Amino acid sequence: MKVLIVGSGGREHAIAASAAKSSRVDKIYCAPGNAGIGELAECVPIGPMEFEKIVAFARENEIDLTIVGMDDPLVGGLVDELEKAGLRVFGPRKNAAILEGSKAFSKDLMKKYNIPTAAYENFESPGEAMAYLEKARFPIVLKADGLALGKGVLICQNLEEAREGVKSIMLDRQFGPAGNKLVIEEFMQGREVSVLSFVDGRTIRTMTSAQDHKRAGDGDTGLNTGGMGTFSPSPFYTAEVDAFCREHIYQPTVDAMAAEGREFKGIIFFGLMLTEEGPKVLEYNARFGDPEAQVVLPRMKNDMIDVMEACIDGRLDEIGLEFEDNAAVCVVLASAGYPVEYEKGFVIRGLDSFKDKEGYYCFHAGTKRVGEDIVTNGGRVLGITAKGRDLMEARTNAYRAAEWVDFDNKYMRHDIGKAIDEA
Numbered sequence: 001m002k003v004l005i006v007g008s009g010g011r012e013h014a015i016a017a018s019a020a021k022s023s024r025v026d027k028i029y030c031a032p033g034n035a036g037i038g039e040l041a042e043c044v045p046i047g048p049m050e051f052e053k054i055v056a057f058a059r060e061n062e063i064d065l066t067i068v069g070m071d072d073p074l075v076g077g078l079v080d081e082l083e084k085a086g087l088r089v090f091g092p093r094k095n096a097a098i099l100e101g102s103k104a105f106s107k108d109l110m111k112k113y114n115i116p117t118a119a120y121e122n123f124e125s126p127g128e129a130m131a132y133l134e135k136a137r138f139p140i141v142l143k144a145d146g147l148a149l150g151k152g153v154l155i156c157q158n159l160e161e162a163r164e165g166v167k168s169i170m171l172d173r174q175f176g177p178a179g180n181k182l183v184i185e186e187f188m189q190g191r192e193v194s195v196l197s198f199v200d201g202r203t204i205r206t207m208t209s210a211q212d213h214k215r216a217g218d219g220d221t222g223l224n225t226g227g228m229g230t231f232s233p234s235p236f237y238t239a240e241v242d243a244f245c246r247e248h249i250y251q252p253t254v255d256a257m258a259a260e261g262r263e264f265k266g267i268i269f270f271g272l273m274l275t276e277e278g279p280k281v282l283e284y285n286a287r288f289g290d291p292e293a294q295v296v297l298p299r300m301k302n303d304m305i306d307v308m309e310a311c312i313d314g315r316l317d318e319i320g321l322e323f324e325d326n327a328a329v330c331v332v333l334a335s336a337g338y339p340v341e342y343e344k345g346f347v348i349r350g351l352d353s354f355k356d357k358e359g360y361y362c363f364h365a366g367t368k369r370v371g372e373d374i375v376t377n378g379g380r381v382l383g384i385t386a387k388g389r390d391l392m393e394a395r396t397n398a399y400r401a402a403e404w405v406d407f408d409n410k411y412m413r414h415d416i417g418k419a420i421d422e423a
Helices: 012-020 051-060 071-076 079-083 096-101 103-114 127-132 159-171 176-180 239-259 291-300 304-313 391-402 416-421
Strands: 004-005 026-034 065-066 120-123 140-144 153-156 182-186 192-202 204-212 215-217 223-224 229-232 265-275 278-286 327-335 360-364 367-370 375-376 380-388
Touching: 004 012, 004 051, 012 026, 012 291, 012 360, 012 380, 026 051, 051 071, 051 079, 051 153, 065 229, 065 380, 071 079, 071 096, 079 096, 079 327, 096 103, 096 204, 096 239, 096 278, 096 360, 103 120, 103 239, 103 278, 120 127, 120 380, 127 159, 127 182, 127 215, 140 159, 153 159, 159 182, 159 278, 192 239, 192 304, 204 239, 204 416, 223 265, 229 391, 239 265, 265 304, 291 327, 291 360, 327 391, 360 391, 367 391
Parallel strands: 004 026, 004 065
Antiparallel strands: 120 182, 140 153, 140 182, 192 204, 192 265, 204 229, 215 223, 229 327, 265 278, 327 380, 360 380, 367 375
16 A cells, blocks of 8 residues: 655654554555655655645555644645545544634634643733733743644743733734734643543544653753654653543544544644543643654554544544553653754764664654755754663663764753653
8 A cells, every 4th residue: 555644754754654553455656755754755846735746646556544643734634625625634634623723713612512632822912911911820822823843831920921922922923824813821730741632533542651750951951942852651640640641631522523523534633631630631632742753652452443434433442552561761862952943964874773772763854965965954854763672671772872872052951851860
C-alpha cells in the first residue's frame, strides 16, 4: 500500500518510522518532509496548506492512505477535501479539529459536559479582558484562542504582566489571528501529563502516558516552546489516575463531540494537570504531540496502519493497544536563540552514529539536505530518543546519544526527565 504523510517535523518523522515498520506499506511519500524523513520516504515539495496540490498528488499517485500530522491542515479542513475526492485519510474533519483549533470552544464543551478543567472566561474585547483582570486572583493564565505553535499561553504573576499579555495577544497580534479571542483561566498547580489516544468516533483507545517539557531553559525557565523534550511513561500517571480519566475525561470527551454533531476520528491528545482536586484537562490537541510522538510510537507494539484503518472504519473496539514494558526519553537539540531568533544552515555532524543502534532514534525536526550535507533548518533541529529498561536508564541513554551529533549553535536542556528522580 502507498502512504502519504503531511508535515515536516519530528512528529512526522516518528510517524514515517512507524509506517515503515508495517508489513502492509510498500511506499511512503511525505509532503513536504525533511532530510531525515527523506531516508524513509520520497519527499515532495508540497506545503501542508496547499490542499489542492495534496489532493491532486494523492489522486495521481493512487495513495491508499493519507496521514495528516500537523494541526494547521487539520483545523483548515484538509481531511474534508481528501474525503470529498474519495480518498482515504486519517485525521479529524474540520468540524472536529476545532477541539484544538479553538480553546474557547473546547473550554465551553468541557463546561457543558462536566469534564474537569480550570475555571475560565472567554473574551473578544481587550477592554473587557482588562476589566476582568482588575478583580482576578494571580497567578493567572492567558491563552490565545487559536493555533499558536504551542506558544500562545502566558502565565502572568501579577496585574501588570497580565495587562501586557492582553496587549501582546489581542492588540499587538503576537500570535496573529489566534489572538482574536482570549481565554483567561485560573492557574492550576500539579504535575502535567500527556495522554495520546486513537478515536474512531465512538471508541477510544489510550496510548502510554508521556510528560513534555515546554520551557526553553533548565528548571522550566524561559519562554514557552513547542517542546524541548519528553519522557514515557509518566510515573505520576497511576492506575487510579487512569481510572478517573477514563470515567470523567476520555470517553466523555468523545461522547460530547458526537453529541455536538462533530464525530471525532483520529488522535485526541489530552494535556492533563494532576491537581490536588484530581486530574483536570489543560488542553486538547487533535493530532500526535510533538515531541510526545517520538517517545510513544517507538514503544507501540501494534502495526500503526492497522490501528489507523480501524479508526477510519469505526472498528477500534476490535483493537487492543499494546506497548513495550520499558521507557523512552527524547531530548530536543535546538538552535541557540529558539524560540525567538536563531540562525539556520549549519552542517550537522555525526548522524551516522545512529545507524544499526537498537533502541536509539534520531528524529529530524528542522533539517534539510544541501548537496552532500544535512543542515539545520529550524528552531528545533533533532529529537534524540533512546529506550531503556526504566526511565533512569532511558534518560542516561538519551543524553549519551545527544553527544553523538553536533552542529554550530547546538542547544539543549540538561534536565529532561529530572522529575523522574522525584517519583
